[in-house]
Each structure stands twice: as structure tokens, then as C-alpha cells.
Amino acid sequence: MSVGILTLIVLALAVVGFFVGRSxxxxxxxxxxxxxxxxxxxxxxxxxxxxxxxxxxxxxxxxFVQPMVIDARIVGQLGPQIAEDATASxxxxxxxxxxxxxxxxxxxxxxMTNEEMRxxxxxxxxxxxxxxxxxxxxxxxxxxxxxxxxxxxRIMQARGAMMMSVLVLAAAAAGFVVALRRIHGExxxxxxxxxxxxxxxIASAGVAILTTIGIVMSLMSETIRFFGxxxxxxxxxxxxxxPQFRGGSDLGLIPLLWGTLYISFVSMVxxxxxxxxxxxxxAEYAPPKxxxxxxxxxxxxxGIPTVVFGxxxxxxxxxxxxxxxxxxxxxxxxxxxxxxxGLVIGVLNIPFISSLTDDIINAVPQSMxxxxxxxxxxxxxxxxxxxxxxxxxxxVGAILLAASRAIGETMIVTMGAGAAAKLGLNPFEAMTTITxxxxxxxxxxxxxxxxxxxxxxxxxMTLFVITLCLNIFALWIVRKYREQYE
Amino acid sequence: MNDMRIxxxxxxxxxxxxxxxxxxxxxxxxxxxxxxxxxxLDKTVTAFIGPSGCGKSTFxxxxxxxxxxxxxxxxxxxILLEGExxxxxxxxxxxxxAKVGMVFQKPNPFPKSIYDNVAYGPKxxxxxxxxxxxxxxxxxxxxxxxIWNEVKDRLDASGTGLSGGQQQRLCIARxxxxxxxxxxxxxxxxxxxxxxxxxxxxxxxxLRAEYSVVIVTHSMQQAARVSQxxxxxxxxxxxxxxxxxxxxxNPQDPRTESYxxxxxx
Numbered sequence: 001m002s003v004g005i006l007t008l009i010v011l012a013l014a015v016v017g018f019f020v021g022r023s024x025x026x027x028x029x030x031x032x033x034x035x036x037x038x039x040x041x042x043x044x045x046x047x048x049x050x051x052x053x054x055x056x057x058x059x060x061x062x063x064f065v066q067p068m069v070i071d072a073r074i075v076g077q078l079g080p081q082i083a084e085d086a087t088a089s090x091x092x093x094x095x096x097x098x099x100x101x102x103x104x105x106x107x108x109x110x111x112m113t114n115e116e117m118r119x120x121x122x123x124x125x126x127x128x129x130x131x132x133x134x135x136x137x138x139x140x141x142x143x144x145x146x147x148x149x150x151x152x153x154r155i156m157q158a159r160g161a162m163m164m165s166v167l168v169l170a171a172a173a174a175g176f177v178v179a180l181r182r183i184h185g186e187x188x189x190x191x192x193x194x195x196x197x198x199x200x201x202i203a204s205a206g207v208a209i210l211t212t213i214g215i216v217m218s219l220m221s222e223t224i225r226f227f228g229x230x231x232x233x234x235x236x237x238x239x240x241x242x243p244q245f246r247g248g249s250d251l252g253l254i255p256l257l258w259g260t261l262y263i264s265f266v267s268m269v270x271x272x273x274x275x276x277x278x279x280x281x282x283a284e285y286a287p288p289k290x291x292x293x294x295x296x297x298x299x300x301x302x303g304i305p306t307v308v309f310g311x312x313x314x315x316x317x318x319x320x321x322x323x324x325x326x327x328x329x330x331x332x333x334x335x336x337x338x339x340x341x342g343l344v345i346g347v348l349n350i351p352f353i354s355s356l357t358d359d360i361i362n363a364v365p366q367s368m369x370x371x372x373x374x375x376x377x378x379x380x381x382x383x384x385x386x387x388x389x390x391x392x393x394x395x396v397g398a399i400l401l402a403a404s405r406a407i408g409e410t411m412i413v414t415m416g417a418g419a420a421a422k423l424g425l426n427p428f429e430a431m432t433t434i435t436x437x438x439x440x441x442x443x444x445x446x447x448x449x450x451x452x453x454x455x456x457x458x459x460x461m462t463l464f465v466i467t468l469c470l471n472i473f474a475l476w477i478v479r480k481y482r483e484q485y486e
Numbered sequence: 487m488n489d490m491r492i493x494x495x496x497x498x499x500x501x502x503x504x505x506x507x508x509x510x511x512x513x514x515x516x517x518x519x520x521x522x523x524x525x526x527l528d529k530t531v532t533a534f535i536g537p538s539g540c541g542k543s544t545f546x547x548x549x550x551x552x553x554x555x556x557x558x559x560x561x562x563x564x565i566l567l568e569g570e571x572x573x574x575x576x577x578x579x580x581x582x583x584a585k586v587g588m589v590f591q592k593p594n595p596f597p598k599s600i601y602d603n604v605a606y607g608p609k610x611x612x613x614x615x616x617x618x619x620x621x622x623x624x625x626x627x628x629x630x631x632x633i634w635n636e637v638k639d640r641l642d643a644s645g646t647g648l649s650g651g652q653q654q655r656l657c658i659a660r661x662x663x664x665x666x667x668x669x670x671x672x673x674x675x676x677x678x679x680x681x682x683x684x685x686x687x688x689x690x691x692x693l694r695a696e697y698s699v700v701i702v703t704h705s706m707q708q709a710a711r712v713s714q715x716x717x718x719x720x721x722x723x724x725x726x727x728x729x730x731x732x733x734x735x736n737p738q739d740p741r742t743e744s745y746x747x748x749x750x751x
Contacts, residue, residue: 287557367594371657373555375607375664376584385606390597 006059006165010172014052017176021047021183029185038190043183046192050179053196055172062164070156074149092146099127099150100157102136109134118151219464222457229451235458241421243441243452251455253462255421259338259431260463263417264406266342266427267349271406272399274346275353282354283361284383295358302351306411313344313416326428336418339427344412349402356401360394361387393481400474404467410435434459503528503668503698504549509563511544511553518544520722522563526668526715531690531699533709533730536719537745542702545719546670549700550586551579567668584611587661591673593653595645595660600637603645603656604628607664623663631659632689651682658689662697669693671701675708687712706746710734718742 025043029035036043074096075082075089082088107117120127127142183189227235230251238252282295318335321343326332364387372382388395418430419440441456448454504526511519519541526532534542544553551572553559565572572582584607595603604624607613614620624641628634633655637648645656654674661669671690675683690712693699703709709716710730717727718739726733726742737743 365594367590367592368596370552370555370588370590371594371596371660372606374550374552374583374588374590375610375660376580376582377606377610378580381610385610386596 003059003063006168007056010052010055010059010168013172013176014048017047017051017179018044021045021180024180024183025185025187025189028183036185037188038193042189042193043187046187046189047176047179047183049192049196050175051172052175054175055168058171059164059168062160062167066157066160066164070153070160073156074153077149077152092149095143095146096150096153098136098138099131099142099147100153102131102134102138103150103154105134105136106130117154120151121147216464219457219461222454223461226451226454226458229454235455239423241437243455245450245452247450249452251451253434253459255423256432256434256437256459257462258423259417259421260407260433260435262427262431263338263342263345263413263433264403266338267345267406267409268399268403270343270346271349271353271402275350275402276357276395278350278354279357279361280383280388283358284379284387295355298351299355300351301348302355304348306348306409307415309344309348310411310415313340313412317344318416321428329428331426331428334418334428334430336416336430337428338417338431341413341417342427344416345406345409348409348412349406352402352405353398356398357391357395360391360398363394364390393478396481397474397478400470400477404470404474407470408435408463408467410439414439434463438463501528502526503530503568504700505564505566505569506545506548507564507566509545509548509561509565511541511548511562512560513556514558518722519548522724524717524724524727526698526700528698529694529696530715531694531701531713532715532717533713534700534702534717534719535704535706535709535745536725538704540719541722542717542719543672545724546672546700546702549668549670550583550588552583552588554579584664585666586668586670587664587666589654589657589661589669589671589674592677593650593657595648595653595656597644597646599642600628600645600648600656601641604659604663606660611664613664627659627663628656630662630693631655632685632692633659649682651678651685654678654682654686655689658686658693662693666697668698668700671699673702673704676704683708706734718745720745 022040022044025036025040026033033040071093075093078089078092082092103117103120106112121144127147128138128140131138235251236253238250239254240250240252241255243249243251278298282291282298286294314336318337318340321337321339322333322335326334326337326339368386368390369382372386377385413433414436417432417436419432419436420430421432421437422429424431438456438459441453441459502525504524506522506524506526509519509522510517522541522545524545534546536542547553548561548565549567549572553561561573567582567586570577596606598606601624604627605620608620608623614623625634625638628637633652636652637643637656645653648656654677658669658674674690675686678686687708690699690701694714701709701712713730715728716730716733718725718733718737718741720741726737726739728738733742734746737746
């Protein structure tokens with residue numbers, strides 16, 4: 001039974017459980033809902049939950065564990081020499097699973113019975129040719145031992161799937177019956193529902209945290225492999241970035257870090273004043289009607305995909321800066337430059353800063369403004385001396401969040417800043433960033449055991465740590481200086 | 487009313503500080519204040535009493551043009567401060583508010599240090615030439631607001647960290663620091679406990695020596711305790727205005743009598 005059908009059956013059972021549970025609750029008090037502890041729907045809900053939740057949990061667990069168990073048993077058949085060699089056993093497992101899926105296709109195409117499949121032998125028939133007929137191409141002749149293992153693999157999988165179906169259905173049925181029997185007028189169904197909601201929310205929060213941990217772990221392990229092949233000091237302190245796919249590359253972080261920080265700095269110089277001024281206008285000066293139009297329009301920028309901004313940088317801003325500023329001033333003739341990317345990222349970040357700042361300014365109580373006006377302050381004095389200082393922690397937080405966006409921005413710098421890893425001060429020269437190099441080291445024909453490829457993970461880790469520090473710092477500032485107005 | 491502290495009732499001052507004639511206020515289409523005529527004397531505490539929504543706060547906010555910050559408000563009629571029409575286009579509301587200070591219902595110190603709270607007004611109006619003069623003004627204002635002894639050792643602490651009564655006295659210090667001629671108080675004790683209220687009331691009585699004080703209050707005892715003149719507002723009308731003692735003991739208008747005896751409001 002396939003997972004999809006199993007899911008549908010359990011869901012159908014849960015829906016049925018809802019109605020059965022509700023009517024049982026009603027009949028237990030003679031149809032007078034006021035005598036029930038909870039609303040009738042809650043009783044139905046408990047039956048649904050007891051039916052579906054354990055069954056789905058079991059199914060998820062099974063789907064996760066079964067491949068691991070089967071793989072371990074197959075690898076065990078390979079014999080100790082191969083089983084202990086991680087690379088060899090991985091290759092063997094890939095062969096086994098490819099042949100097994102080929103056999104699945106063969107069985108489906110030919111309509112063969114399980115007995116016929118079991119009698120098939122690699123040393124008697126041309127397995128490679130027959131699998132090729134159903135579209136599964138194998139690199140070499142089939143090793144009889146591997147073929148037998150593939151047959152075992154299929155049998156174990158089928159058996160596992162069958163057991164899972166039975167157990168999941170049993171769990172669903174058991175939950176259904178247990179929940180239904182518990183229902184009577186005094187049963188606190190509403191509290192069951194509360195508990196479930198709480199665990200659902202905890203689980204959702206857990207998914208986000210676990211994903212983050214998973215990302216960090218995978219980055220970390222590859223980064224450690226990289227530092228096994230390339231000296232850590234040369235990476236962090238190297239002034240040259242010159243990857244050679246023949247080996248002997250210079251993989252120094254500093255030029256990339258410099259480019260990243262320089263471009264982010266330019267973007268912040270653009271985004272911070274404009275964003276804050278725009279926010280002050282929308283929050284303090286704009287009449288309600290204007291605000292209702294202007295604020296969404298500014299926020300519209302945030303909805304434009306960054307690749308479109310990249311195109312804008314590539315075809316409009318870059319050539320403009322080159323032709324009208326860089327060339328006349330003799331500062332270079334490159335269309336892609338720090339200035340191009342910085343300006344465009346700055347524009348991208350304006351709505352981010354202005355929207356957050358606007359919310360923060362609006363959160364400053366009106367009584368602060370009244371107090372200032374009451375002392376004879378003008379509007380701009382009030383904003384400068386009372387509203388902005390009160391809102392400052394929030395604004396700093398918004399700026400730092402925008403900065404970590406600028407540091408992590410990829411598409412715009414790829415298209416606007418160029419690919420030359422350089423240390424320089426001229427903003428009209430092409431430079432490159434960490435993100436651009438991560439992409440370029442991982443595109444094209446790559447091998448995952450060369451430092452030139454693995455450096456991408458070290459770069460990613462560095463970027464992650466930088467933005468993490470910025471975000472933590474931002475949150476710390478916001479929390480430390482948050483104003484208690486009341 | 488036997489419990490009230492008897493303040494000096496004799497009003498020998500006859501000089502008008504503020505003269506209002508035919509004041510009308512509209513919030514959008516709502517006619518909030520109807521045809522109010524009042525003369526507020528110098529160096530006197532004038533109390534505005536009346537039930538909620540009667541227009542007393544609205545009228546108070548007309549006196550320093552705080553209603554200008556409300557987009558839908560419209561004021562008609564004449565309000566003269568020492569003979570000068572404050573709604574004249576030539577008058578800068580910002581300058582006016584420096585002369586007519588205001589203390590609000592809820593203490594609203596700025597999230598700054600105590601010192602900076604008081605120094606705020608003098609700084610924006612350029613009242614001092616150097617730090618020493620500013621220090622002097624800050625100390626004088628805090629002393630005048632009867633809070634100097636409590637905060638003199640922590641002028642750098644945040645004003646928001648004080649207790650409610652201290653915050654309100656800080657706001658009064660902040661208002662007197664710009665050296666106003668009139669001090670408007672909009673229910674200054676409604677967020678305070680009885681002890682803090684007594685302190686603020688005592689302070690109001692002291693402030694009378696130098697300023698004309700106008701106080702809006704819901705508490706008739708408070709009006710009786712601190713004021714020399716009382717105005718009773720009802721449904722947007724100024725019903726009765728006179729000596730506080732006379733209003734409370736011998737009201738002329740039946741509505742005033744009903745209100746002070748608790749039958750309406």
C-alpha cells in the first residue's frame with residue numbers, strides 16, 4: 001500500500017471519528033449540549049486527533065528508520081572488508097538501489113510475478129540488456145552478488161512497506177476506539193484540544209530551530225574537511241584569491257571580505273538616510289491619505305526579485321556610472337563596480353529600513369509628542385529630540401538587520417559588482433564578494449573532494465558567522481535599550 | 487467639604503491674564519465647546535470642573551493651541567493673552583506654548599535623564615548662554631516643583647524610572663523651566679495616589695505666587711482645596727464661573743448645584 005493511499009485512509013478515519021465522537025458526546029447527555037463539559041465539536045476533535053496523530057507519527061518514524069535499517073543489513077552482506085570502507089560500501093549501495101529500482105521498472109513493464117522475479121539470475125540472463133529495455137542504463141555488467149543483494153533489498157522494502165501499512169492502520173484504529181470510549185459528558189475534551197495545540201506549536205518552533213542546527217552542522221563538517229586540506233591561517237589571512245583547478249590555489253579570504261564589506265558599506269550609506277527620512281515622512285508628516293498610498297508603494301520595492309535588481313544594475317546603473325562619473329573623472333572604465341552594486345543594494349534595502357522604522361516611530365506614544373509640543377518645541381525639534389531618541393534602539397536594530405541582508409546579497413553583486421577579487425579603494429572598480437565566490441566555486445564541473453570546491457563551505461560558514469553576530473548584536477541592542485514608556 | 491484644606495480665598499488681583507470671548511470648538515462636525523466667555527486672573531488658581539465630555543479639557547487645550555495638533559479641530563472666537571489674540575495668524579503657536587506651559591493627565595517624562603527632561607525647554611528656546619546657567623535653571627525648576635531633594639543625587643538617571651508622583655512633579659519642573667506665564671494642568675493628579683496628589687496640590691498652591699494656574703479636575707474636593715476661582719462646564723457650555731467658595735457653597739445655577747451635590751455627572 002503506498003504512502004499516499006495510507007495517508008488518505010487515516011485522514012478519512014479521522015474525519016469519520018470527528019462526527020462519530022461528536023454524536024456520541026451528544027447522545028451521552030441526551031442531546032442537551034449544555035450538560036457537556038466542552039462544546040460538542042471538541043469531543044469530535046479528540047477522536048480525530050487520537051486517530052490521526054499517533055498513526056502519522058508512527059508513519060513518519062517508520063519512513064525515516066526503514067531505509068537506515070535496510071541499508072545496514074545490505075551492507076552487512078557485503079562482507080567486512082567492503083562494509084568497513086565507507087566509500088566502497090557507499091558505491092555498492094548505489095549499485096544495489098539502482099538495480100533494485102530497475103527491477104521495479106522491469107516488473108511493472110513486463111507484468112512479472114514475484115516468483116518470476118525471485119528466479120531471475122544475473123549469471124544466466126542478460127540483466128543489463130533487459131534493464132536497458134525499460135530505460136535503466138547500467139555502467140557495467142551486473143555482479144551476481146550485487147544482483148542478489150538487490151533482490152533482497154526489494155523484498156525487504158516490500159516487507160517493510162507492508163508492515164508499516166498494517167501497523168499504521170492498527171494505530172489509527174486503536175486511537176479511534178480508545179478516544180471514542182473515553183467520551184462521556186464529564187470528559188474534558190477542550191483541555192485535550194489545548195494540549196494538542198500547545199504541542200503542535202512547540203513542534204513547529206522545533207522544526208525551525210532544528211533546521212538551523214542542521215544547516216550549521218552540514219556547513220561545519222564540510223568546513224572542517226576544507227581546513228584539513230588547506231591551512232586555516234592561509235584562508236583567513238591570505239591576501240590573494242586565485243583558485244586553480246589543477247591545484248596549488250591561493251584561497252585567501254581577505255579580498256572577498258573586503259569586497260563584501262565595502263559594497264555593504266556603500267549600500268548602507270544609501271539606504272540608511274533615505275530609509276529613515278522616508279519613514280519619518282510617512283510616520284510624522286504625511287496626511288493619512290498620502291500615507292495610505294506612499295507606504296505600500298515604498299514597500300512594493302521589497303517585493304521585486306533581487307535578480308531583477310541585478311538586471312537593473314547590469315544594464316542601467318553600471319553603464320550610467322561608468323559613462324557619466326567614472327570615465328570623466330578617470331576612475332576606471334568598468335561597468336560593474338562597487339558603486340553599482342552598493343547603490344542597487346541600497347535601493348533594495350530602503351523599504352526594509354523605512355518600513356521597520358515607520359512602525360517603531362508609530363510605537364512612540366503620542367504623550368511624548370504632546371509633552372514636547374506643550375513646551376513649545378516645533379515638529380522637527382520634537383522628532384529630532386524626543387521621537388527619534390525614543391525610537392533609536394529599534395532603528396539601530398532595523399539598520400543592523402538591513403546590513404546583514406546587504407552582506408548576504410548574492411544576485412545583485414553577481415551582476416553588478418563583477419568577479420575580480422581585488423583589494424582596492426576605488427569604488428568604480430570591479431570587486432567581488434564572498435557570496436559571488438561561493439556560487440562560482442560550486443558551479444560547473446566540480447569535485448567535492450578538492451579544496452577549491454570545499455572552500456565554498458568555509459566561505460559560507462564565515463558569512464553565516466558574520467551575519468549571525470550582526471543579528472545577535474541587533475537583538476541585544478533592541479532589547480537592552482528598549483524604552484519602557486509606561 | 488469639611489475636610490478641605492482652606493487656601494487663601496481672597497483674590498485681590500483683578501488683572502486679567504487670559505480673556506476668552508465667544509469661543510467655539512468643533513471636532514469635525516461635533517460642536518464640542520459652545521460660546522465660552524471667561525476671564526482668567528493672574529497669579530490665581532482657576533479650576534475647571536464638570537462631568538466627562540463637558541469640554542473643559544478642550545477649552546484648556548485651546549489656551550495654548552494644543553488643539554492645532556489635532557487635524558479635525560477648529561476653533562472660533564477670541565482668546566487674548568495679555569490683550570494679544572493668540573489665534574492671530576501672526577502668533578507663532580510654538581512661541582505661545584513656551585509662554586503657556588502644560589502638564590498632562592498622565593505623567594509623560596521623556597525617556598531621557600532627569601536633567602535633560604528639565605533642560606529640554608530652555609535648550610530649544612535658547613534661554614541660557616552656558617552650562618552653568620542651564621544647571622541653575624534646572625535646579626531652580628526642580629526646587630520649584632518640590633522634587634529637588636529627591637533627585638539631586640541622580641540627575642543622570644532616567645526620568646521614566648521615577649515613581650508616578652515624582653514623574654508628574656518632574657513634568658511640572660519641565661514646564662516651569664521655560665519660565666511660562668500661565669501653567670495649564672489637565673487632570674494632573676488623576677494617575678496619582680493620595681500622597682502624591684497632596685504633594686502636587688501643595689505645589690500648585692505655591693506656584694500661584696508666580697504663575698496663573700489653570701487646572702482641570704474631576705475631583706470637586708481638589709478644586710475646592712487648590713483653587714480661588716472655579717468654572718463649571720456642562721455639555722459644552724460654561725454654566726457658571728466665580729469664586730470657588732461661592733460656587734461650592736452658594737451656586738447660582740441649578741445645574742451647578744446638581745453637579746456639586748452629586749445629582750448629575
